[in-house]
Amino acid sequence: MTALGSLPLSRTAFDRDGNARTKPGFLDSVRTDERTRVVLVHGRDVAVDGENLDLRLCSELESTEQMVYLGTTMVDENGIVEGTPVVAVRADDADVTWAPLRQIAANLSNRDAGLAAGSVAVLGWHEASGFCSRCGSATVVEHAGWMRRCPSCDAEHFPRTDPAVIVCVTDADDRILLGSNSAWEAGRYSLFAGFVEAGESLEAAVIREVYEEAGVRVTNPRYLGSQPWPFPRSLMLGYSAQIESDQDAGDTTPDGDEILEVRWFTRAELNDEASGVLLPGRSSIAHAIIEQWLVGE
Ligand SMILES: [Zn+2]
Structure with missing residues (x-):
């Protein structure tokens, strides 16, 4: 991509x-x-x-x-x-x-x-962020709203952003892997995504998240672009990845907790309005990635 x-x-x-x-x-x-x-x-x-x-x-x-x-x-x-x-x-x-x-x-x-x-x-x-995460005292605002200082221990607190990867996984038959989340209505699918853990690289997070949520091993993570998602404080980092050559595409395992269903889709299936498949909203990076895959770029 x-x-x-x-x-x-x-x-x-x-x-x-x-x-x-x-x-x-x-x-x-x-x-x-x-x-x-x-x-x-x-x-x-x-x-x-x-x-x-x-x-x-x-x-x-x-x-x-x-x-x-x-x-x-x-x-x-x-x-x-x-x-x-x-x-x-x-x-x-x-x-x-x-x-x-x-x-x-x-x-x-x-x-x-x-x-x-x-x-x-x-x-x-x-x-x-009203209170210091180090000592618990009430913090005061500085830097025109971009910093909070603790008057007790002098710790400086800055706005935090949590990095999260979101992955476009494809297979040798040019299909895309989507999942249905337990929190969504029936028929809604999106890309696999998750927060980067402490001490973890983005590439490692891509491989770990897809395996945890879908039971699919992937390789070759490639960066596609990013978007802030301040709901409340994520930065979404889009990646593509391919299924490992020795992984059977039919062998998927939804985590059963967050993800209830894992499914491969062809372009024709996603373009078929009669299929009833609901895709992510227009503001999301998931929407942009799926749209780009659908036009073959
Ligand atoms: Zn403090």
Whole structure:
């Protein structure tokens, strides 16, 4: 397979401007800048206006408690010029239209997709990181929202991302291996995926995960591309791999816990709308990988 093109949540058109975060008083200057726009977040939902983010002026906000500086825009779009500062704010009570990011990501512009992914990810981290993981004291926010420091033991805590591999396994008959998860409705299938363990390489995780979930030994893991998946904090790393030459393709073993069924599909079977097979949603990297395999790339 060839490398993946642009993935919905990997797109971006803003400058993270990371060096500005540590300037004294920087976030206050952004807060009072009359140009500053806000990505409003409620859990994993974002405020929308039609198919765009509803980027309100910061000066319109009543409360700006948990604020994170995202950076500056790199395009002129929907009346917001290039170079405009943008912040993310948790605003559970705001009078706006909310939409789940994972459902709308593919419809957002490059600029809005990047801003939304960053906002949901970093605010989700704050929500779960109020206390020091070393000593248990309440932490304080620094670096314009990108670091939490423990005032007791001085530990510095940064937003965490959990790497997870997702694998397009194919066999000598040009079929793709998909699994049906116990948490899904009947007929839904996707690629095999799992978190990278401590001390493990990505390639080793590919081989281990497919064996654990499907009972299939694979070889030759090849990187395809990545996408943040901030639900709550994953980074999905797409791989292709082939079944081992001495592994019988018919000899599969679903783990019986997470995966209930393992099945090989031909392109014709996945393209047949009458088959009733449900595939992953448009925002996911799984969708992009399966689509790319279906067109033979
Ligand atoms: Zn501490």
